[in-house]
Amino acid sequence: MADPPKFDKKSRYTEGRGIAGAFEGETVTRRRLMEGGAQLAGGVAVAMIALPGLGFALGPLFKETEPERWEDVGPRDDFNKSTYVPKVINISPGVGDAGKTTVYVREYNSKRDTKVKGQDPLPYVAISTRCAHLGCPVRYIQASQKFVCPCHGGVYGYEGEVQGGPPVRPLDRFYTKVENGRVLVGKRFSLNSHLERFPHPRDPSNHLDGLWQYLYPGRPTT
Numbered sequence: 723m724a725d726p727p728k729f730d731k732k733s734r735y736t737e738g739r740g741i742a743g744a745f746e747g748e749t750v751t752r753r754r755l756m757e758g759g760a761q762l763a764g765g766v767a768v769a770m771i772a773l774p775g776l777g778f779a780l781g782p783l784f785k786e787t788e789p790e791r792w793e794d795v796g797p798r799d800d801f802n803k804s805t806y807v808p809k810v811i812n813i814s815p816g817v818g819d820a821g822k823t824t825v826y827v828r829e830y831n832s833k834r835d836t837k838v839k840g841q842d843p844l845p846y847v848a849i850s851t852r853c854a855h856l857g858c859p860v861r862y863i864q865a866s867q868k869f870v871c872p873c874h875g876g877v878y879g880y881e882g883e884v885q886g887g888p889p890v891r892p893l894d895r896f897y898t899k900v901e902n903g904r905v906l907v908g909k910r911f912s913l914n915s916h917l918e919r920f921p922h923p924r925d926p927s928n929h930l931d932g933l934w935q936y937l938y939p940g941r942p943t944t
């Protein structure tokens with residue numbers, strides 16, 4: 723009886739490895755080919771779903787920020803360190819009254835305001851009236867020195883820090899500067915609970931503490 727043929731397990735040819743149904747010159751088994759094809763198709767399907775989502779989330783970070791715009795809110799004498807003065811500014815030019823919003827402005831108070839390490843204080847504090855929970859307009863109550871939101875009972879302190887209710891971070895602010903004795907209000911920025919500035923503002927309800935800041939990318943046009 724003839725000896726069974728010897729096969730080389732390491733041969734690159736399926737025929738050389740004694741695989742049933744192999745034909746001359748074949749280097750990949752049909753099973754392997756089908757597995758590879760299925761994995762490739764799966765990878766393409768996942769990429770088609772994941773890439774648009776990733777682009778939507780991260781795109782705003784790479785988008786050109788809004789051109790710098792400063793709005794004059796009055797002479798320095800209009801403001802002091804202890805009281806907020808409401809002022810109307812236009813944050814979306816070209817849409818009429820819909821682009822207007824109220825900001826509360828006061829002079830920076832070095833004795834009372836939180837000084838964040840590594841950040842130069844702005845000469846004036848301009849606080850947004852957009853609640854950091856779902857965006858309702860907040861109102862400043864001078865007697866209690868608190869910002870109060872009528873929608874779900876959000877309460878913020880003198881610096882816009884959260885003191886009660888559902889808001890997830892302090893009230894946004896706007897950059898300020900002084901030119902020729904006039905107070906100018908610039909772009910919006912958001913803050914975390916330590917009142918650290920995040921130049922790209924976030925939408926209401928976006929957390930900014932710890933790892934949350936990476937889950938909610940900034941939206942320069944928000």
Ligand code: FES
Binds near residue numbers: 871888
């Ligand atoms: S929108 Fe202000 S507390 Fe809900």
